[in-house]
Amino acid sequence: MKVTTDKINSNLVKEVEEISGQKVSACFQCGKCTGGCPVVGSMDIFPHRVLRLAQLGLVEELLHSRTLWICASCQTCDSRCPRDVDIPKVIEALRLLLLRRKGGNRLHPASLSARVLANAPQQGLVSAFRKYAK
Amino acid sequence: MKKIAKTKLQELWRCLSAEGALYLPVRSDSVVDFALWQEDVPADLETLNTFLPPKKFYYPQTETVLKYEFGENLQLLDASSQAGEKTILFGVRPCDTAALSLMDKVYLSEPVDEAYRRRRENTVIIALGCREPEETCFCQTFDIDPGKAPGADLLAIDTGTELVVTAQSLKGEELLVALNGVLQEATSGDEIRVKDVQEQAGEGYLTRVSVHGLAEKLDTCFASPYWDRLYRRCIACGTCTYLCPTCHCFDLQEYAAGHSGERVRCWDACMFTDFTQMAGGHNPRPTQKERVRQRFMHKLNYFPRQHGGEYACVGCGRCVRQCPVNLDILEVIREMGGAVDGQ
């Protein structure tokens, strides 16, 4: 992982900001988002760090992260952010970035077992299914 | 005349301590001084000069002379009547014994110092004759026989393995009676040995000076330029005066708390800068020159003038050995014209 002038200057960050409508640079890394995240235990990159990597143009690193798919968009972070950054939206933007690049959805409804459908969190399913609409 | 084997001295002292508070020379750290006898603490009968002379038993360094209450009414209580528990001094050397008679001239002359007198009365002196002088001894200068101690109540002579004890006063005789149990009768052989020791003791002085006619000579020496040179070395400490068996100057000080207090007499030294300092600022002896001169003139001129020609020095040599700057009476005697022979 290396920050360079090129990376910082890449258009990826701008793209994320455009898609999410959020100012990634506004984050000053207080960490409150991560501290309150209910599903942080399963994340490989913590929410605040997602923002930091985005700020530094290290978007590639993010795109391979499990975090994008673990985030349940529960908005806990957002409701508490002192810099008024809607983090789920940023994560969503990253997901979209990836989806667009791969040209397909991550989830297919058929791939989901009945058990998963029964036990997966409602919000997670909602957010996953929203992507089908795309 | 009685005697006791030196190996049995503990027994003697045990008996003596029953007769009164027994003090004898004891070594503590590097210093030998008179101390209250304690079982198992060995006495030092070899060292000639104790650190302090036995004057401290008659004329203590600190002594309450008067107690008072001054709240509603002033009440004065004479403290001198409390002085004088029965005391026995063992091992007082002839020079120190002689010094006591000089001290008597001051404190037993009118008006008599009561506390001193009581202590003097209640003390028995057991003198110990010297066998051989130390290098700084010059008692013979003052006609003191190191083998004799006429002022003592008892005289002990170390004949080698025994001490031979002779009574020299009524007090001494009484004490001898009390010691009958531990002492043996001396023989005529002992008497001869004692004489031998006494005679030998008078030989072998390394330091020979004479004070013959010195007091008179000093009459004209008050303004001698010698004092200008001599005093410069003096550091104005009190070593010589406090260690001197004949120095007797004192100060009176108050110790009070609340409504009661006491007046205390304590040793003072004419060497101290404030000795004659007056409240108004005048000091008749303003520099160390006058103070040094005072000390030696007192010993060698004033005292003899006041007390029938006797010098206020017994040649014990304490000041010679202990003066930090080697400014001593021997030098003054020599410089001021005391005859010198020997080294």
Added chain:
Amino acid sequence: MSTASEKLRASAAEALACGRVSLVLGWRKKDFWWQSPVAFVEAAAEAEQLSFDPFSVYNPVKYLLEATECHEKVGVFVKGCDSRGINRLLQDKRLEREQVLIFGLPCSGKADPAKIRAVFPAQKIREVAQEGEELLVRLTDGQERVAAADFLLEKCLTCRHPNPVVFDELLWEPVPVRAGVDVSRFARVNSVAQKEILERYTYWARQFDRCIRCFACRNTCPACNCRSCIFDQAEPRWLGKASDLADTMNYQIIRAFHVAGRCFECGECERICPAGIPLQEMNRRLIMDIDKYFGPYEAGLDAGDSPPLGTYRGEDPAGFDES
């Protein structure tokens, strides 16, 4: 006569003859073999009396206080320990450097007469002279040579600065510092400090009980150079005149405190104490604590530094509970 003495005489005679000084302080011999008092030499012709022998130990520096009042410039011979006394007086503003012409005498230690008396009968000794690293003891019946190092004064055994630290002329080559002085310097203090508290008190009470308040320790000490000592003052009376153990401790504690950070370890107080009180153990204890708490400091090495008790650092540690 030794070459050392000759060098002293020549230096003094020269300085007096050419008028650089009008008084020279050195040592001379007196009646007894162990007496080498300070000599006041005021003319070149008198310089003959000067001598430097195993007993030229007394520190002449304090005499400078009075000597410089009537002499414009005074010559003084100093050993290592004595020279630190000069810095003491300079630092205390009791002396100006221009007032003294300092002849430095590197010194490998002075002899303790008591140690000599313990080996040779005092009555027989006529002279004790230094010859190289030996003492030559002349007796009434012959003479003997002994190693000078075996007869050193206690204070010389712990001397860290045998060579003068301030001087105008050095009369001979500097001498080496004795091995192990850093350890021996605090050895006695440590051995007392290791005692139980009651034992320590008993030890010191016995020592102080002998104190007769002759003030020799104070009067000889170049660090005690006040015009008027508090102990001599009548109002307030800082020290009672009557001798009393607690009051003696008062005297000794305050005396030690007043020289704390200023004592330059010449050890004269202890050497001349007629009561044999180990005063240097107190002074050294204070030096130890000053080193420990405020950083290493040796007094009398530099007249320009600041003694530790006039200064402070905000981050000084405290030797007491600061909670």
Added chain:
Amino acid sequence: MASNPLLPQVAVVTDVRRETPDVKTFRVEAADGRELFAYRPGQCAMVSLFPVGEALFSITSSPTRIGFLEFSIKETGVLTRALHEIEAGTEIGVRGPYGNGFPVDFLRGKDLLFIGGGIALAPLRSLINYCLDNRDDYGRVDIIYGARSSRDLVQREELLVNWPRIRNTGVHLTVDVRSDDWDGNVGFVPAFLEQLNPAPEGKVTVTCGPPIMIKFVLQSLAKMGYQPEDVITTLEMKMKCGIGKCGRCNIGDKYVCKSGPVFTLAELQQLPNEY
């Protein structure tokens, strides 16, 4: 029975009189109403104020006035400062009398010239009143006295009123510093003495004052022809015991507390110059 010579008697200060800004006169009587002790003019006594301390003072009253002692004391040190703060009724300690006193028999029948300065009138006053109380025993009495200023004249009433009224008695005053309330002589005592120039014949002088004054007065007297035997002075030294034992007041072999404080100039000339 021997007793402790350092033990004072309890006495009461019955009157305190301010003489000058720094001198007060204390009248002292025995606590039990009896006489403390008999004394001669010029003798001294040790006065103790508890718990401050003890010092020797000249008795300024005359033994001809019975029942009390008086001390005129100048404030100079710790003890005298404390004494200046006491009030009538205070109990103090007194022991004495000490010293030789003036040779009243030697003086009898002679003309007397008293020369005093400052607080040193204290011992002279004892003798002056003694002589004036025994007026017929003595010849003409002249008193020359000087003080720093007119405010510093001690025993003002006696100097200005009582003594001048007595027959064959003259009081000659001088002050060092001129002031508005002073119309007498201005100048130091020795100069004033030379100006008055009393003839030495048949006269004995008794002088007491600060050391510097005495020094010049003695010179003046010698110049005017007074014989050392006829010049009497008193000395002051630091004393602790008053009985010739404490060892500090000696001049040569004489303890001032016993052999002094009164000496003739002839005697002083035999002593070392250390006072």
Added chain:
Amino acid sequence: MPVTREGFEPLIVAFCCNWCSYAGADLAGTSRQPYPSNVRVIRVPCSGRVNPSFIIRAFQRGADGVLVAGCHPGDCHYHSGNYHARRRFTILKQLLEYLGIEPERFQVRWISGSEGAKFSAVMNELTENVRKLGQNRKLRDAR
């Protein structure tokens, strides 16, 4: 020396600087924080005014414990008085211990004007410690 029915009661002399510790003692009073009456305070302008002679004199005259209290380092009303005091008493304390005087008897503490509770806690502790040691005989005048 206060001796009560119960026996030995130590006498504690406390030198308190006017600006901090004396004020702290006053605060202990106004907030009624009790401490033993054995403690008696002498007011000084600054802990830097306390002369070691005063401390020894207190012991001589019968104090069983002595406290010097001043402002915390950095808070001295006179800027540096307590720093000087700290140096002086650091070495004095070691010296007294070296001479065999129990360390509990001589204490130096920093007590601010707001530390009333600390003042009384220190006094309680000091009194208790000294009470356990018993009377000071070592530095006490014989007369």
Added chain:
Amino acid sequence: MKRTGVFICWCGSNIAATVDIELAVAAAKNMPGVVFADQNKYMCSEIGQEIIKEAIRSHRLERVVVASCSPRMHENTFRKTVAAAGLNPYFLEIANVREQCSWVHKDKETATAKAIALIRTAVAKALRNEALFASELPIERRALVIGGGIAGIQAALDIADSGFVVDLVEKEPSIGGRMAQLDKTFPTLDCSACILTPKMVEVAQSEKITLFTYAEIEKVEGYVGNFTVTVRNRARSVDMSKCTGCGDCMLKCPVKVDSEFDLGLVKRRAIYTPFPQAVPNKPAIDREHCRWFTENKCRVCEKICPAGAIDYSQEDELMTVKYGAIVAATGFDPKKLGNYGEYAYGKHPDVLTSLEFERLLNASGPTAGKILRPSNGRPPKNVAFIQCVGSRDKAKGNPYCAKVCCMYTAKHAILLCEKVPGARPFVFYIDVRTPGKDYEEFYNRAYEEYGATYIKGNVSKVFPDGDKLLVRSVDALSGALVELEVEMVVLANSVDARAGAKELAQKLSITTNAFNFFNEAHPKLRPVETHTAGIFLAGTCQGPKDIPETVAQASAAAMKVTALLGKDSLLSTPTVAEVDEKLCTGDMSCLVVCPYGAISEKILEERRGRETVRRKVAEVNMVLCQGCGACTVACRPGAINLKGFTNEQIMAEVEAICL
């Protein structure tokens, strides 16, 4: 013994409930010196005070002891009471039997015993109380301000505004100081010159202010209200009365020297004004470089000057002036970066210090306000700003925070973005500190609006790489290594004390901290005063500060000065140290510990026998002395004593309290 009266207060039940008043009164009556003792329910009440006054009169009391609440409460009340009865107010002593007795003890018996002991102690002290008086000193109504930067200017203006005469002494040929070198100021971005130059002109025009530029402080003597200062007016070689400030001389001078004002980025002449808006706008000749002074030829300026103002023969002039108060406002120096080779400063022309960058920003600077790379004169795109250069660095810099760098770096980032479209600032920081009004918002704008990238990480090395610079660091937040290619590096170098600060401090007898910043008397409560009364501090000579803080402190210092100069006279604390010259050894142990510089040496002449001898003794300045008493303990012979807390008094208290 002084006639002493003791008055014991019940304080209602506050004292009386725990202390047996009757017993205490009886005990007091029996104390040495006490001739009268009484009690009252409220001693501080009018009735209580009347009792005291009446007793003083009827019992001829000389000393008064009141046993009551803390002296911190009513000492002044009772001092006034005894003064009203004709006694010196310092004849009063208070025994604190409330706060330190009745309120903290329960047991009546022991509390009463303690109260009696406290009264006895107060009596013992009172007996030794002496009359004390505050001494009065006249005040010289003129102030000196040292340093003509914004701090000195503001202080001088404020003092002058209060009607007092001020002399402003500046070392350089012009006032203006550091602020004159700046372009814009945070957080408002208004132009430094626009707000500073009017003040400079105001100084020049003020009737109350006399300006001495090209002048230095030579010597300071005296004390508060009465300083005597010697100022060295350096030879300017230009007759100020003749010079019109036309500037022709500066154009013709053949010598070119690095401009100090522009930090060597441009040259100036040997005859010069530091910057165009200089006040006074009249040049000075730098004799170190002037060809006439170095080589004895040229004299071009003399020939060219239409006013005939050039005067090579001028010499330094010393003037000695009396002042009542002094403000030190000598500013700071930017840290020299000799130790920081890793940043390639001095090795690569595009590595600049922040003040140099500031000059690039400035319209009157070397590039007329364009940000251009010194190496090639082209604008940079990526610029790295490295913070904490020489700050927060225990190893080779200053351990302290330079306080202003975070804010000016944010300013630089913003100005970079504004001046160079598309430029990207990268800020390397350890912490970003923005305490100050509108500061955080300013910082937020830098990264939110202007897109400055803040990287938490110190730069380990700057590598010159072709015409670029490689900056290597780490982003401590993400753990990512950082390697940036930039065209310019700006180093936020730390703030040092002004060279020569230590020497000035010695002249002023004020203290400095370990880094030569002047010490304030108290960090919280007396932040603009020094330990030397009458000397005040303004601006960065005390420590790093920004402009608002500097100006605020300058006004505060001015206020302190006017408060001082506005007094009729100075009253000293009566409880000051005094020297017993008889006892004084003259070793000046006291002087060393005195925090107020109140002790000085004095030569005493005294008679010894027939001779007059001179010796050194200590002397206390009663105005400067604040009565801490540290000297009394430092003085081994006890020659220096503290009035009101004398050795005698404290010893007496100790003895009485132990009874």
